[in-house]
Amino acid sequence: MIPQQVDSKIPPPATIEFEFDGHRVRAESGQSVAGALHAAGEHIVSRSFKYHRPRGLLCMSGRCPNCICTVDGTPNVRICTQAAKPGMIVKSQNAWPSVKFDLLRIFDKLHHFMPVGFYYKRMYKPRWMWPVWEKFIRRIAGLGTINREHGAEGVYDKQNLFTDVAVIGGGVAGLNAALAAAEAGVSVTLIDEQRELGGHLRHDPELAELSRMAAPGRSAFADSPSRTAEGGHPTVGDLIRRVSEHPAITVISSAGVFGCYEGNYLGIQQGQRMIRLRAAQVIVATGCWERPLVFENNDLPGVMLASGVQRLLHLDHCQFPGEAVVVTDNAQGYRVAKQLKAAGTRITAIVDVRDNPPETAEGIPIHQGSQLLGVFHPADSRPEFEGIRVYRGHTVVSARGTRHVGGVVIAPLSGHPRQTLSCRWIVQAVGFTPANSLLYQNGCKLRYDESVDQAIVIQHAPAMYSAGAVNALHDPRDAVLDGQRAGLAAAAALRPQDVELAQRIGQIGLIGRTSPIEREAVASAHYVSPSGAKKKFVCLCEDVTEKDICDAIDEGYSNIETLKRYSTVSMGPCQGKMCQSASIAICARHNGQSIAETGVTTARPPEQPLPLGVLAGRALHFSLVRRTPMHAWHEKAGAKMGDAGNWKRPQVYSSVAQEYEAVRQRVGVIDVSTLxxxxxxxxxxxxxxxxxxxxxxxxxxxxxxxxxxxxxxxxxxxxxxxxxxxxxxxxxxxxxxxxxxxxxxxxxxxxxxxxxxxxxxxxxxGSYAAMNLAGPRSREVLKKLTDADLSSDAMPYLAASECTIAGVSAIVLRIGFVGELGYEIHVPSQFGLHVWEAIMEAGREFSIAPFGLEAQRVLRLEKKHLLPGIDTDALSxxxxxxxxxxxxxxxxxxxxxxxxxxxxxxGDRNKLIGFRLSESVIPDLASLVLCDGKLGGRITSCGYSPAVGGTIGLAWVPANLARNGQTIQVQVNGRLIPAVVQDEPFYDPSGSKLKS
Amino acid sequence: MTLPDILHFALVTLHFALLSQTFQKTNQMSFQIDCPNCGCRPVWEYHYSGPSRKRPEGAATERQWAEYLYNRPNIAGEQTEWWYHRSACKLWFLVRRDTRTNLVLETRRFDEAVVPEKSEGAVQSAE
CATH class of the missing domain: 3.30.70.1400 (Aminomethyltransferase beta-barrel domains)
Known part of the structure; x- marks a missing residue:
């Protein structure tokens, strides 16, 4: 769990092997797949979406689209966050025949024919061509291929959790927030998307050291037993260990929060599991994503983000052979240059966008916040900066190379004069985009603040907090305090009586920035590089260039929302994480607006792309199955069971005809416990x-x-x-x-x-089991089981009585749904099986038979008894x-x-009638009744009636046809068959059997 | 359009209709309601039954009945409505909720109510 420090002793790693596009690659254990590929010199790992340009590693944090591959058959896996496992099969996507040599690269030369929205413009005329185009586009569009036969391996699952305080993000602010809340006595769940906690501090040892320098007197832990012996703040390793070991903190790592819904309900994806977490309070400490710069060929393999370089250096123990140029506007660039140099890379130059970086007489102070890390002078002789030249007020104009960076063209911001430097790596450290979409989703109000070049929360949603870099507190010392403040505030909201908590929040006090942000109006300053013939990519997912965006604005899509939909910028797998800042800045510049006026696109879940399986995964415990007390008996008797709502009911035991005959001639019994x-x-x-x-x-x-x-x-x-x-x-x-x-x-x-x-x-x-004993001999059966007088005088038709049946007190109703002498017997459900078995035993001499729903339907249809919801609807x-x-x-x-x-x-408009069909076919349900050739009504129930010897049924017909003896026409398989309306029931119209 | 096109179109329409029905049954909303019996529980344990309205009485006109039976007020803002704790204690109670934000402002049993629409006033839509 402890982040690997750059200079710490690493035990000699065990090597493993996996397969990439058919050849074997060696990896150290614990290394990511991307790291292993980098070490093996495989720098082209994917091809771009539209132009099929080669792409290499960029962010190394699971954000950008560049490293998407198919891993063991699962498409669109980001291999930079995927640990290498022995025998893993990794395949590149979106390239033919191979990622190294992709014939579809031809699209890169055809970009004139494929401007933004080209499929709207080029492919609709002539109209008959569209199906041809469509087939072609479908074949080459999309990312990855799903195995349609097997789908993805494994089981998708769901889990429901709850917590007092949810902390999203395991960086320095999140760790401190979690610990502060937990020490204040509430339960905490910490969710982090990386494999290990620590955030940026994992791969930047200098920042990690700095995080310990937060004002110790203001710490939330000043009086708690967790204070470190030497005073001040604990090291990152200590902090992570304390968080992991704290009994009140649950850590969910390798898990991304994809949505924050109302009521602080978090949707979390962890591998193939969806976790639904209900939190009383939510702290968003999601930090920032480093943003790329927009210049010509900025998508070449070898162009990387500074944090990506740091991750490869410190987490995957990779090296960057050859020369590197660092372009920067802040201290991060200088730190990376130093770390790269220590790892053996020759730093050709640091290109500093600022005209006037904060400077002292001796040179450029390299600091983070107010902490001076060192002073750098072009002629500095100290070993860590020896031979590095700094170009001030310069930016990168273009990257040279075809399959990998071979050089870089730099120029002042005015555009001239240009000069070319030879290098293999271009490292970009030009600021951050805050990861604030969860805040937007839950209804926080944010406003763009020019002084810090990012949106800041001006009003939090209820029970929601933000901490750390999303609050523009990039200095780890500030983030430590901000995290503690948020953690204490969330705990205090749950324990309003706790005075000590309030005092401790006061102790931390206001958190100002330890140092002003050094960058000046960066977002726009970066994108003034002169227009050139080569592509400058804004959106790497969808291959949207700066020119595409400007063209779309010129065509009228000047609003950021319409611009997004038309140009598809920020609509790819990264969901704007890499391109949001640049697209807004370019939109603002081209419209002549400020960044604040331009606004942002609406943030909606999912915040990260999700496999559909995660949403659809099993939720077995939500489907209830209800069984009657006699269920086991039915199964043993060979009943075919069917669903009736949540219930399982016997449909048929032997055959409908036999069961029918038993009820009409002798006696039958049906389980009606589901009533x-x-x-x-x-x-x-x-x-x-x-x-x-x-x-x-x-x-x-x-x-x-x-x-x-x-x-x-x-x-x-x-x-x-x-x-x-x-x-x-x-x-x-x-x-x-x-x-x-x-x-x-x-x-x-x-x-x-x-x-x-x-x-x-x-x-x-559920307390009563019920059975309907019906048939001419049912009285004789029941008589054997009770002392009650069952004669028609004592218990006539429609009598209700409470008596003892087979030793069990029962409610007996003399009713006849099936049209025979019958008794509906309700007994406490624990005696249901006993009474049922007693009836079967008593009825044996009369050849009693159990009957199912299907027989009952025929029996009731002969009596014209309707079934609500089947024979009636919302208009009946x-x-x-x-x-x-x-x-x-x-x-x-x-x-x-x-x-x-x-x-x-x-008066009646339509009427439910009984009919007798003149032929012996059985129409489908909802067959039409036609009158004068027009649609008149429909059949709701029908079946073969042994009593009639033909097909009977119920149907809705216009009221004028609802007369006894009227002939109606029923459509069966396109044929009209006459049927006769009958007022009387089809069986025992006088009801004498019922009342016998 | 060819026959397969029509069939395809019909299938897509049907699928969409079924899908939207499924969504209606599942929990799109995730707020919580304070049941007077059971306390704070997620919204999908409850059944929503429309705003509390007065059932026409005595010599009500046809128009009043039609209004009551077939029109819903569809308020954007605070409204008092009936909820049923379907998956637990089976209590019908009243909730004052902001329909724009799903913020639950108050929950109470009917007999605790001090609202003007007394007793006979409340009704359930026939769904």
Missing amino acids: GKIDLRGADVVKFLEFIYPNRFANLKVGRVRYGVICDDAGILLDDGTIARLGDERFFLTTTTGNADAIDSWFRWWLAGRPEWDVRMTNVS NPLEADLPWIVKLDKEDFIGKESLARAQQR
Whole structure:
């Protein structure tokens, strides 16, 4: 975990081997793939998106698009943050035949034909050519290839976490913030995208040393036991160790926060896992990205960012053989020059953009903040700067070379005179772009501040803080204090009573910049290099040049948002991390505006490109499966199970015909435990039911059950069920399986608005198992299991009683959904299986058979019983659904009364009817009913009826066709088949079997 | 357009329709609501049921009923609305929320309410 110092002793590393484009590359263990390629002299690692120009390593931090390769079959992996593993197979992308020699480089010469937006301009005329172009473009566009057969390896997963304080970024500010918050007694989660904590300090030993120099008296830890023995601040290694070992801190490394959503809900990608972290407080300490400079051929391999060079030097232990030129406008450039020189590179020159770098009589002071690192003079004889020439007020105009940098052309900012220096490496240290998109995403207000050349937060979103370089505090000494301040503030927000915390925040005090920013109006100053014939890349992802941007602005896309969409600048894999500063600066310059006036494009998640698998990954625990108490029995009996909402229900056991016959001739039993069941008690239950249902309930006697439907205020039929009165103030009612939760919530809602009503409602859906025993011999079966009088006198049709069945107290409703003598038996679910088995045993002498949903559907269809949601939809009212007898408009107010009264006045428009088809085909559901050749209605249920000996069904038809004996036309496979409307049920129209 | 084009177009439209439906069911929003029973819980444990409105009573006109049944106020700003703690305690309660920012300003049980729209006033849209 401790960052590798440049001069520390490294144990001799074990070497491993992996494959790059078919040949073997050796790597030290722990080295990144990119580092190993650099060491092996492989400097072209990819080809650019549009022009297929060679590209080499640039940022080494997983930001830029230059090192994207396919690793072990996974496309678009940034190999600079990927540790080399033995046997890894790395392939370059976007090149044919190979990355070293790419024939598509021809596009680089054809750029005149491919200006910005060329596909809008060139390829729409003639129109018939577009399909041809499209095929061609699809073939060469895009990055990487997905293996369509296997997809990516491994499992994508999700994890939900929560924390008091989330700290995003494990740099010096983030580490201090995490530690300060944790020591204040709250739980902390620290998220860092690199493999190890430390941020910039990992690869800049001088900055790391500087971080210890923060004013010790102001430290948050001054009085805490964690203070170091020698006073002052701990070393970075100590700090990381303390953070890692702190019991209140959870570290999530190699993980990127891709979105910060409302309520401080963070989306985090860690490999193939998505972590959703809910944080009470969020501290954004994401730091900065180094920005590249825009000059001719600035995309050549060998042109690198200073921090990229440092990462290769100190993390991957690579070297830079040959000469290097450093272009800079700040102390970073001088530090890198020194470190490069120490590693054996010859520094040809330092090109300092500033006319007048801060200077003393002796020469140029090289400092970071107010800490003087040394004074550099052109004629300096000290070994670390010997032989280095400094060009002041100069900038880089052009890079020379075709496949790698061979030289550099530099010139004063005026453009002349130019001179060429020979070198192999061009190192850019020209400032930073703050990583503030998470702040924008969560609603913080930022404003561009010219004095520090970056946007600064002027108003934080609730429970959100920023610390360190995003606050333009680049000096590690300032960042230490700023991090501690943010950590304490976040902890204090959670512990408002803690006076000591407030005192400690006061102790830190205001954090000013230890030194002024030395760069002057940098962003624009850099991009004045004279226009030339060669390409100056702004956006490396999409190959957008400075000229493209200027052309787009000239064409009218002058707003930064439209400019982005038209030119595609900042829309590639780096999402503007490399090109945002430059594109804004060029847009501002070309429009004659200031940077602040130009603004920024809107920041939206995801902040980093995400594999779709991460978003789609499994979430098994969210899909609930419900099984009835008799489930195991059904499975053992060979039932084919089907889904009914979350429930598993038997569809069919043996065959529909056999089950049908058992119910009609003998006796059958079906598991109806999935029905919604609600227990209602209280003095006002009758009043409540009268209000909820269009039916009348005041006259329902104790021990009786009634069928009812529920409507909404628009008169639309929502659900049906039975309502049994078990006592004066006690009702037991059922709902359909699918609507159990909806009706539960519907009841609760109406009750919530009537707290004065005495209605106690209990949802007992899961507490009761239920089975429907039906068939001519069902009474004989049930008689064997109970002492209760089951005769038709004592228990007639639509009676409800509480009795003991097989030794278990049960609610028995004599109802007949399937049209036979039948009993719906509800027993406590723990006895469900027992009662079911007892019924099967008692019914054995009558050849009882269990029946499934499919048989039940046929049985109920013969009785013309509708299924809400299948035979009705969001336009069906009970009047039209053939249930006019249910609606009692003479009642006082009930839900839907107004609408139903109006519907009755208006008359039926459509009607649900039963029909008998003249042929024995079975039409698909939703087959059309045609009248006079026009669309008239549709079938909602149909099937073969053994009782009729033909196809029957339910259909919605215009009201004028809903007459008994009327012939309607049903479209089946394009053929019209006549059918006859029938008012009566198809089975037992008088209901004598039901009432027997 | 050729037949395959039409089919392709239909497929894309259907896919988009299904996709947007899926999104409606999943958690696009991530704010939290303070349930009077259970405390602070994420929004996807709840069911939203529209602003609290007064149900027409007595001799309401057809226009009033139509307004109540088929129009929604669609306020950009603070509104008092019904929420249901579907995945937990099954409590219906009122939330005062800023629809622009999803900032929850207040939650309370109906009987704690001191708002003018008393008792019969509240209603649920038929979804």
